[in-house]
Amino acid sequence: MANTIRLYLTCIRNTLEAAMCLQNFPCQEVERHNKPEVELNTSPGLIMNPVLICRNEAEKCLIETSINSIRISMKVKQADELENILAKKFLRFLSMRAEAFQVLRRKPVQGYDISFLITNYHCEEMHKHKLIDFIVQFMEDIDKEISELKLSVNTRGRLVATEFLKQFI
Amino acid sequence: MEAEEEYLEAEENLEAIITRIEHKSRKIETLLKQSKPVDALKTALEGSALKTRDERCKSANWIVVHRAVMAIKDVDGMISSLDPEYYDILMKYLYRGLATGDRPTCDQCLRIHEKLTEKAGLGCILRSLSDTVNTV
Numbered sequence: 001m002a003n004t005i006r007l008y009l010t011c012i013r014n015t016l017e018a019a020m021c022l023q024n025f026p027c028q029e030v031e032r033h034n035k036p037e038v039e040l041n042t043s044p045g046l047i048m049n050p051v052l053i054c055r056n057e058a059e060k061c062l063i064e065t066s067i068n069s070i071r072i073s074m075k076v077k078q079a080d081e082l083e084n085i086l087a088k089k090f091l092r093f094l095s096m097r098a099e100a101f102q103v104l105r106r107k108p109v110q111g112y113d114i115s116f117l118i119t120n121y122h123c124e125e126m127h128k129h130k131l132i133d134f135i136v137q138f139m140e141d142i143d144k145e146i147s148e149l150k151l152s153v154n155t156r157g158r159l160v161a162t163e164f165l166k167q168f169i
Numbered sequence: 170m171e172a173e174e175e176y177l178e179a180e181e182n183l184e185a186i187i188t189r190i191e192h193k194s195r196k197i198e199t200l201l202k203q204s205k206p207v208d209a210l211k212t213a214l215e216g217s218a219l220k221t222r223d224e225r226c227k228s229a230n231w232i233v234v235h236r237a238v239m240a241i242k243d244v245d246g247m248i249s250s251l252d253p254e255y256y257d258i259l260m261k262y263l264y265r266g267l268a269t270g271d272r273p274t275c276d277q278c279l280r281i282h283e284k285l286t287e288k289a290g291l292g293c294i295l296r297s298l299s300d301t302v303n304t305v
Contacts, residue, residue, distance in 0.1 A: 011267070014286045016257040018294035047296040052268040054275050065298060 008055040017077035022120040025068040073112035193202040206240040219303035256289040261305040
């Protein structure tokens with residue numbers, strides 16, 4: 001089990017290292033504008049083939065690259081209803097604070113839980129290998145966070161129930 | 170005009186391509202029965218019609234390659250005995266396998282992907298991302 005996640009993360013890391021070759025590219029249609037081409041999706045010459053890396057039926061990662069930007073969308077593992085709700089709430093909390101993360105996208109791409117948008121400006125300001133480390137670390141930590149949240153919800157529920165039912169003994 | 174001619178030429182060749190794929194499939198079954206998974210994979214990868222745009226040909230070829238890939242047990246041995254000209258094609262098929270979402274396929278593809286990247290480098294991945302002419 002631990003082996004498959006290591007392989008999955010290695011695959012994503014290698015693909016990101018190859019795909020994160022971004023350069024400045026001013027908008028071709030509008031003067032003086034500079035837009036992330038992966039979001040616009042207008043010119044086929046500027047975008048590369050999107051790549052979908054699935055670990056299993058539930059977890060997957062979509063990597064779309066273009067000349068000046070890369071969009072990474074992830075779907076995290078959600079085993080039951082509770083994890084579903086926790087994941088949604090937690091990732092929405094993060095997405096709403098996307099300004100602080102800089103590389104996070106405010107809304108995830110349709111069909112995924114969370115999306116990152118990395119542009120050439122980010123690559124200029126920050127180290128490329130550090131950005132990739134961040135993304136891969138994020139993927140590892142997300143699973144741990146959600147398991148911890150689930151554990152704490154269950155513990156709290158149990159404590160509350162015990163206290164409440166004590167009055168009936 | 171030229172596009173029409175190419176289209177007609179492609180139409181004729183489609184049947185030829187599909188027959189060739191069926192031939193390959195039979196050859197691969199015999200090779201797998203003889204426990205030669207590496208040869209089976211080589212047969213599956215060579216002669217892949219990458220320039221065609223027809224979905225049926227691509228799916229048919231993918232099924233054949235998928236069969237050969239799932240039969241591989243020794244990944245290191247396979248990669249070292251594979252000719253470098255097949256690295257790019259294999260990488261493209263690996264990404265197609267990873268997109269399926271089926272657990273055993275993804276496990277196998279992830280295993281081969283790691284070893285293939287070590288051998289072929291990041292350039293192989295980049296070529297599979299950027300190549301729009303030869304698609305899988």
